[in-house]
Amino acid sequence: MNSRTDQLKALDRLLTIMDELREQCPWDKKQTMQTLRHLTIEETYELGDAILDNDLNEVKMELGDVLLHIIFYAKIGSETNDFDIADVANAISDKLIHRHPHIYGDTIVSDAEEVKRNWEQIKLKEGKKSVLEGVPKSLPALVKANRIQDKVAGVGFDWERPEQVFEKVQEELNELQAEVTAGNTDEIESEFGDVLFSMINYARFLGVNPENALERTNKKFIKRFQYLEKGAKQMGKELKDMTLAEMDVFWNQAKTND
Template identity: 40%
Template sequence: MSTAESDSTLAALQELIEVVAKLRSPQGGCPWDLAQTPQTLTPYVLEEAYEVVDAIKNGDRAHICEELGDLLLQIVLQAQIASEAGDFTLAEVAQGISEKLIRRHPHVFSDVEANTIAEVHQNWEQIKAAEKGETNTPLSQKLQRYARTLPPMTAAMKISTKAASAGFEWDSVEGVWDKFDEELAEFKHALEAETPIEQASELGDLLFTLVNIARWYDLDPADALQETNYRFLRRLQVLETFADKPLADYTLGELEQLWQKTKASLAQHKP
């Protein structure tokens, strides 16, 4: 980055900081912004993060830029509120992540050798464990944070991957399929004879096993489900163009015929 670009970036960030500070000012600020707390803003952090991911997947550069701005606003807002409470500042946030990156990249900022991605990852995990005091921490305790902080399917993938790398793994993918059959049978039994709580428990076991199958085949279950959601909505949208009355007025057989017509139409127009 050139000096001019760096100066421009810093000036833009400073302007954003000042705008947010003004919104939070008791003198002439925005009542909505003044009413916010770190807790009330949490849903917006998640929403904006997901919207950034969606924009990246769609490849719209202008949309990506806009959504990154919305996410950056949430970071600056959180830091502004923390600064007002005397907890920490945006400068401390930036300084902290810079120091962390330097610590975790000794192959770039020091004399450690790491010539492959695998070596970089191994160094990163070792340094991360040392930072968190987890060198001798039980595996279950290390994995707790994924269950707490990640969406359930993403957490399941992360937990199963980490557990497998620690040796908690099937000998072959056939063993995973056997486990799937076992969990499917238990889920079916629960639906027929158990309580809703036990049914939900067996459903969770079945889904966790599916996540493990996805891991064995190098598939991302969260991405796969997301794409299925999109595909269903695309098909529903086309189906609605074929319908000449409300969908609730069709029989199940008629809806199936429309569905097959929709799939055939989309297949013909596939690029």
Template identity: 40%
Template sequence: MDRLVAIMARLRDPATGCEWDCAQDFATIAPYTIEEAYEVADAIARGDMADLKDELGDLLLQVIFHSRMAEESGLFALSDVATAISDKMERRHPHIFGGAAEGGHYLWEKIKADERAAKGEASTLDGVAIGLPALLRAEKLQKRAARTGFDWPDAAGPRAKVIEEIAEIDAADIDQREEEVGDLLFSVVNWARHLGVDPEAALRVANAKFEARFKAMEAEAGESFASLDLDAKEALWQAVKRHAG
């Protein structure tokens, strides 16, 4: 760890460091941080532990990069980041570290709510990061709202809402379609949540399935694929689906 911290300090040295690294700030590095987190998730999904080791290193570098920039500005250092998360984990597990009689998910959520209140976050929905992927943020907003009792009792409610939103898209003017499609996606996330399905993970699976089948279509048709009419492409698609099982 000390070696990696020293490497980042060297890269950020304004006199002898890397021009690209020196030119970065929190905003320009943030997209890379998000990308590296997704690459970690991808390695886990593929079960590639060697790649996971590399991707975790890339993600760790992001933490060190941000911490180094903060230290240069006199804000905090990597040691402060480690201390803060250590304090938080101990505070949120009083049954492990503090001698509390009980713990579990309920206590974890109560402690988090108390922390938000201490920060002056009055709403149940405060603190759900805007930068999260939209599907994930929708799910988190819904879960927060559900803690107050604002939720469907079962999956039938959100399923009916999905059908209702589809009808509203059909009836919408062009300038209303974006909003109505957003409402539909939000409702689908809600339905998935009630079915016990992670919508972000489900969409990743669907993306991977589409990608694999489309590539199989291209391989089957060869260079003529793009020139095929839609009926021929659909026939190829159905054949690939049957082969894939």
């Protein structure tokens, strides 16, 4: 691994390159925070994919892309004299020190859960009116639900045991089925949302990240379906012309190859 001196040299090199690109490259010169925003989101998802695939070389490359965007935003901020990369680094350093009194102060904690509870209480003391203020509005609904539940749990609004959460899941499923039977379209959507929300909460109690779990299933389904498509092609058939029994043969073969 590189020494701290080499790490700082590498960051200095990147800062210098960013200065040069901003001055000389037509594309880089015209970018704003608004034009970079959607690209940053895309890069973050690509990093997430690499992490799920456990492709560490790709993680390294995608982290570089995300770091570039951080440097880019800081460069733009410096051009308007609002902030630069030092301000960004110092701000997060100050926040980390303030929110870790068990490291930089005399607070004593017993485990990671107590650290999380203290974190939320400290943020409220900083002026936040709600523990949910920090949940981005633009988060995908599944991720947002997980963050909402995690944050309110941090201030004690939570179930005590996984069995209680599972009972809630069953209750919500029963309510959904009742609305399906009654044919109440609007209520079906509402109750379906309640089922998903309760399942996400149950995942948290099981120590499962629901986003990762669903994406793992997505990848598994894609792999199996593409195996099915390949098998159909080898038979000289279109999927629409195959019976379900014929499809099941390839699907079951795909499952054995997982």
